[in-house]
Amino acid sequence: GHAQVGVTGMAVMGRNLARNFARHGFRVAVHNRTTSKAEAVVREFGHEGDLTLARSLEELVAALERPRRVIVMVAAGPGTDAVIDELVPLLDPGDVVADAGNAHWRDTVRRHDALAEHGIRFAGVGVSGGEVGALEGPSVMPGADADTYAEIGPFLEVVSAHVDDEPCCTLVGPDGAGHFVKMVHNGIEYADMQLIAEGYDLMRRLLGMEPAAAAEVFREWDGTELESYLVGITAEVLAQSDAGTAGPLVDVIRDAAEQKGTGRWTVQSALDLGVPVTGIAEATMARALSGDTARRAAVRDALGDQDPAGPPARVPTDDLRQALYAAKVVSYAQGLDLVRAGSAEQCWDVELAELPRIWRDGCIIRARLLADITEALERHPDAPSLLATPTFARAVTERLPALRRVVGAAVQGGVPVPVLSAVLAYLDALRAERLPAALVQGLRDYFGAHTYERVDRPGSFHTAWAADRTEVEAG
Numbered sequence: 346g347h348a349q350v351g352v353t354g355m356a357v358m359g360r361n362l363a364r365n366f367a368r369h370g371f372r373v374a375v376h377n378r379t380t381s382k383a384e385a386v387v388r389e390f391g392h393e394g395d396l397t398l399a400r401s402l403e404e405l406v407a408a409l410e411r412p413r414r415v416i417v418m419v420a421a422g423p424g425t426d427a428v429i430d431e432l433v434p435l436l437d438p439g440d441v442v443a444d445a446g447n448a449h450w451r452d453t454v455r456r457h458d459a460l461a462e463h464g465i466r467f468a469g470v471g472v473s474g475g476e477v478g479a480l481e482g483p484s485v486m487p488g489a490d491a492d493t494y495a496e497i498g499p500f501l502e503v504v505s506a507h508v509d510d511e512p513c514c515t516l517v518g519p520d521g522a523g524h525f526v527k528m529v530h531n532g533i534e535y536a537d538m539q540l541i542a543e544g545y546d547l548m549r550r551l552l553g554m555e556p557a558a559a560a561e562v563f564r565e566w567d568g569t570e571l572e573s574y575l576v577g578i579t580a581e582v583l584a585q586s587d588a589g590t591a592g593p594l595v596d597v598i599r600d601a602a603e604q605k606g607t608g609r610w611t612v613q614s615a616l617d618l619g620v621p622v623t624g625i626a627e628a629t630m631a632r633a634l635s636g637d638t639a640r641r642a643a644v645r646d647a648l649g650d651q652d653p654a655g656p657p658a659r660v661p662t663d664d665l666r667q668a669l670y671a672a673k674v675v676s677y678a679q680g681l682d683l684v685r686a687g688s689a690e691q692c693w694d695v696e697l698a699e700l701p702r703i704w705r706d707g708c709i710i711r712a713r714l715l716a717d718i719t720e721a722l723e724r725h726p727d728a729p730s731l732l733a734t735p736t737f738a739r740a741v742t743e744r745l746p747a748l749r750r751v752v753g754a755a756v757q758g759g760v761p762v763p764v765l766s767a768v769l770a771y772l773d774a775l776r777a778e779r780l781p782a783a784l785v786q787g788l789r790d791y792f793g794a795h796t797y798e799r800v801d802r803p804g805s806f807h808t809a810w811a812a813d814r815t816e817v818e819a820g
């Protein structure tokens with residue numbers, strides 16, 4: 346019979362996703378711009394299931410049952426547009442195109458609307474889990490209209506990761522909602538990784554631990570509330586020794602972190618929406634700073650790297666563990682706030698509790714914590730912040746003293762902890778009875794007559810700063 350799904354883009358992600366479909370018994374047609382790659386997939390993995398080679402997009406479309414389901418897994422941006430432009434004239438109304446690459450959610454909205462003009466249904470599908478996830482079960486964040494999801498969702502749910510028989514895949518919302526959520530997922534991933542890196546840096550520079558010893562601590566933490574994929578692989582990377590130097594591998598890896606851009610998109614969207622995702626933002630900035638090696642060298646030369654402060658304060662590793670947990674909770678809370686705001690602006694109606702639920706397995710940020718976040722959001726769907734739910738209010742309050750000790754020791758010891766300290770500042774600011782924003786308002790009124798509100802009566806007010814400094818009620 347005809348193939349049930351077609352996958353175009355046979356680089357690592359598309360190839361593994363196609364194999365995943367085939368391994369689950371689906372009939373799959375595979376295509377790649379450079380045909381040899383699709384041929385290789387059929388040759389090497391054809392025994393895993395029903396994989397049919399398509400040498401062109403025409404052949405791919407011809408191989409598919411109707412309505413056709415074409416999954417596009419190519420380089421995001423112009424690559425995706427090129428494939429879609431070529432596909433559209435080949436498809437019929439009612440057919441479904443699902444972009445499973447890392448598209449910007451605004452591009453997904455645009456493509457959804459453009460294809461709708463041709464009657465072609467479009468899904469923007471966020472896929473996380475890297476190449477192993479694509480093969481063995483990713484976390485899948487689809488954005489689509491309900492009728493589109495009815496065509497493609499059942500397939501995605503079968504190949505996604507599962508927790509207790511529940512798929513880590515659910516309809517997130519319409520058009521760009523899935524890619525928006527995938528973007529925020531990646532932003533949280535940036536914060537998680539930077540937090541782990543800060544914890545490691547503190548172990549080394551405050552506590553004098555070698556990477557192997559730090560690896561042991563992370564391995565131990567992986568059996569606690571911090572249990573997560575990223576903490577687990579941190580233990581492995583830190584324990585790895587380098588064949589060439591016989592020292593720790595981490596010591597010979599260039600300390601300049603790269604990024605493909607989803608962290609930057611997260612921060613840009615957050616700025617547009619006015620949502621303070623300070624943990625994700627600092628993590629993104631930390632990568633940029635690390636990569637700015639010329640400036641780092643110049644400033645190190647100019648300022649010196651010796652801290653004039655006394656010897657570094659020590660903190661117990663248990664403080665680090667608690668600080669990391671609290672900070673991780675805050676970065677999730679901030680990410681979820683961003684989804685809430687994006688959903689409100691775009692009228693997507695995203696159900697927040699569904700997100701930690703589908704992140705419990707398959708994706709890079711999978712963590713024990715996500716089950717608790719799901720439960721807290723299910724019980725308190727209208728909580729204005731994850732931090733305002735009873736479970737996490739208590740969890741963070743209990744760990745706040747440890748977080749404060751850790752940030753204090755880091756500052757004292759000259760160890761940069763941009764995310765830990767940003768997260769602490771965020772908590773302190775949110776909890777403050779009064780913020781110095783009152784003074785900012787006063788200054789704005791002074792130089793720009795921007796007016797201010799008062800705490801004791803309604804209305805807008807202006808002080809005649811340049812004249813007699815009396816206060817007048819503004820229009």
Ligand code: NDP
Nearest residue numbers: 354355356357358378379418419420421424427446447475
């Ligand atoms: P790449 O992002 O490296 O993209 C390579 C694929 O895109 C190849 O199949 C290539 O075809 C095709 N391609 C590029 N430009 C065009 C074009 N103009 N027309 C047709 N085909 C084109 O592949 P990955 O497998 O790494 O990722 C695929 C998608 O999944 C990307 O959007 C990526 O962001 C996303 N993603 C990747 C993850 C990862 O861990 N790598 C994780 C989650 C999502 P050809 O062989 O002919 O050059």
